[in-house]
Amino acid sequence: MIIATSSLELIRADGTKLYIEIEPVTYQEEGKYVYTGVYQLQATRHNDPAGEYTEDNPGDTTEIGSFAHKQDDKYEWAYIGDFLDEEEQSQIADHIQRLEDTDADTASFYVQAFYHGGxxxxxxxxxxxxxxxxxxxNVIAELQHNEKWEQVNxxxxxxDVFxxxxxxIEAKFE
Structure with missing residues (x-):
């Protein structure tokens, strides 16, 4: 299973797009992160960060609910919220299931950081x-950890990004 923030470009019923951040809820136990089977969902402005607030452009970051599945059956899920319709929920379920089906050690993962004003x-x-x-x-950097973390390319x-x-990386691999 994936324990990293992911993002999805959601296509709404009217054809507009919305950028969704999907963040797994975890807790620490004995120094390790434990996945809860719950994802917090946030919508961020997609095409026009400085534009007027609308349902399709909901602001810098708006909580739009939670997505949860049984840990023993990732195909049985529930959406807790009222922002997304059934088709949009299905897109999120498909996205999460594809991520969880990928081998976590070789998969890429996503990290959120404050960059370019948001x-x-x-x-x-x-x-x-x-x-x-x-x-x-686009690849913008390469990091290595020898005795300490350093950017090599x-x-x-x-x-903040570094x-x-x-x-x-430390939470995922070390």
């Missing part, structure tokens, strides 16, 4: 001995 997602993928970081589909990441990604 919360953004970065895709992190483990390579042999390093981690590539992509933003908006790309333009220097902002400190720290957020470093912590997410």
């Amino acid at each position: 919360m953004n997602s970065f895709e992190v993928k483990a390579q042999e001995g390093s981690y590539t970081v992509a933003y908006d589909g 790309g333009d220097p990441l902002e400190e 720290v957020s990604i470093k912590h997410a």
Whole structure:
């Protein structure tokens, strides 16, 4: 199962798109993160971050409910909220199930960090001995951990981004 924030471009019934952040709810037990089977859902402005508030452009970040499934049956799920219709819920279920079906050790995962004036997602993928970081589909950095974390390729990441990604990697792999 995946224990990392993920994002999805949701296509609404009227054809508009909404950017959804899907964050697993976890707790720590004996120094390890334990997955609860629940995901918090947030909508972020998709095409027009400075635009007027509308249902399709709900603000910088808006809580839109929770998505949960039984840990022993990921195909049995429930949406707790009133923002998404059945088809939109189905898109989220499909997205989460695809992520959970991927081998967690070789899959990329997503990290949220404050970047370019708002919360953004970065895709992190483990390579042999390093981690590539992509933003908006383009690899922007490569990180390695020898005696300490360091960026070995790309333009220097902002400190908040570097720290957020470093912590997410440590939580996932170490």
